[in-house]
Amino acid sequence: MRVEALELHRLAIPLVRPFETSFARQTGRDVLLVKVRTDVGEGWGECVAMADPYYSSEYVSGAADVIRSYLSPALFTSDDVSAEAAAGIFSPVVGHRMAKAAVETALLDAQLRAAGTSFGEYFGAVTDRVDCGVSVGISPTIDELLAEVSGYVAQGYKRIKLKIKPGWDLEPVAAVRELLGPEGLLQVDANTAYTIADIDHLRVLDQYGLLLIEQPFVEEDIRSHIALARAIETPVCLDESIVTTEVAIDAIERGATSVINIKAGRVGGYLEAVSIHDACLERTVPVWCGGMLETGIGRAANVALAALPGFTLPGDTSASDRYFAEDLTEPFVLEGGQLAVPAGPGSGVTVREELVADWASAPMEMLRR
Numbered sequence: 001m002r003v004e005a006l007e008l009h010r011l012a013i014p015l016v017r018p019f020e021t022s023f024a025r026q027t028g029r030d031v032l033l034v035k036v037r038t039d040v041g042e043g044w045g046e047c048v049a050m051a052d053p054y055y056s057s058e059y060v061s062g063a064a065d066v067i068r069s070y071l072s073p074a075l076f077t078s079d080d081v082s083a084e085a086a087a088g089i090f091s092p093v094v095g096h097r098m099a100k101a102a103v104e105t106a107l108l109d110a111q112l113r114a115a116g117t118s119f120g121e122y123f124g125a126v127t128d129r130v131d132c133g134v135s136v137g138i139s140p141t142i143d144e145l146l147a148e149v150s151g152y153v154a155q156g157y158k159r160i161k162l163k164i165k166p167g168w169d170l171e172p173v174a175a176v177r178e179l180l181g182p183e184g185l186l187q188v189d190a191n192t193a194y195t196i197a198d199i200d201h202l203r204v205l206d207q208y209g210l211l212l213i214e215q216p217f218v219e220e221d222i223r224s225h226i227a228l229a230r231a232i233e234t235p236v237c238l239d240e241s242i243v244t245t246e247v248a249i250d251a252i253e254r255g256a257t258s259v260i261n262i263k264a265g266r267v268g269g270y271l272e273a274v275s276i277h278d279a280c281l282e283r284t285v286p287v288w289c290g291g292m293l294e295t296g297i298g299r300a301a302n303v304a305l306a307a308l309p310g311f312t313l314p315g316d317t318s319a320s321d322r323y324f325a326e327d328l329t330e331p332f333v334l335e336g337g338q339l340a341v342p343a344g345p346g347s348g349v350t351v352r353e354e355l356v357a358d359w360a361s362a363p364m365e366m367l368r369r
C-alpha cells in the first residue's frame, strides 16, 4: 500500500465525570487522531498519549511532533508499506510508542478494510463478546465513591478497579469490598504512587481478596515489584513497566508480575500487543486489556484485542457512556456486562467525521509526501 497523506486531527472532548488518578485529575480528553490516505483507501488510528507526560514520558503535542517530523516522512520514503512493516520503518526512532501505535493502527485499519478482514479476525479473536470492568477514579469522599461504584454495578460491570494512592487506599478498598460482597471482582491501580518502603502497608490489602495490585512502583523499578510479589499474596500486575515483549518476559521470569495489563498504545501497537499476549499465554500468565479513556476509534481495536484467548480477566474496556456523552463512532453499549467485538472490516466502526471537525481544538494538519 502506498501512503499518499496523513491527517492529524486534534480534538477536545469533555468527560462525563472528572477522572482522578494518583498522577492527575482529568476533566476531558485531548485526543489526537491519525487518518491515513492510501491507494487502497483510508484508515484511522487514535493516539492514547495524554495531554501531559505524567502517566508516561509521552504527551499529545510530543506525539504529534514525532509523527509530523519523523514517522510520516519515514512512511513516505517507500511506495509499498504495510502495518506489519511499520515497526521496522519506525525503528530508527527510539521510544515514542504511543505515536507509533497510532500510525500503525491507522495503516492496519486501511489495509484490513481493503481486504475485508476485521481487527478481531486478524488478531485471532476467539469470541464475539468480551467481559468488561470499569476503572474508578479517586473520589472526594467514600460516600461519593460508593455511589459511583453502585451505579456501575447496577449497569452490569463485571469487575471494579479502584485507583489508589497513599492516603486513599485501605479505607476505600474496605468500603467497596463491603459493598460488592466477598465474591465481587475487585482490583486496585496505584499508577506508581508507592515506594519499596510501603511494602508493609500494601500487605494490609491482602485481607480484601483483590484480583491484583497494578503498578505500585515506578516504571523502571522491576526490583521492588519482585520484592513486593514475594511479600504479599495479592498478585502483582504491571502496566507502565511493560513496554515490549522482551520486558514482559523478563518481568515474568524474574517474578515481578504474575498478571499483565496489555495496552497497545503503551507497547507501540496492536502487533506488539498480540505478541505480548502470545508470550503470556505460552507461560500461562493471565492478561487483560487496559484502556486510556479511548473514544470509539481506539475502543474498537481494544475490544477486538480483548477477544484473544489469553484475556481471561475483564478489561478496562468500558462502554462509551462511562466516558463521553457522545462518541466519535457508533456507541459501545454494555449488554450483560459485555461489549460486542466489531465484526466489520478494519476497526469495524464508522468515524463520525462531522463530529471530528466540530470538536477540533486545532486546525487539521495535512502531511503529504
Ligand code: OSB
Pocket (backbone or CB within 6 Å): 055, 134, 135, 189, 191, 239, 290, 291, 292, 293, 294, 316, 317, 318
Ligand atoms: O493506569 O490504567 C491506567 C486511564 C488513563 C491512564 C492510565 C490508566 C487509565 C485507566 C482508565 O485506568 C482505563 C479506561 O477506562 O480506559
Ligand code: MG
Pocket (backbone or CB within 6 Å): 189, 191, 214, 215, 239, 240, 261, 290
Ligand atoms: Mg494502570
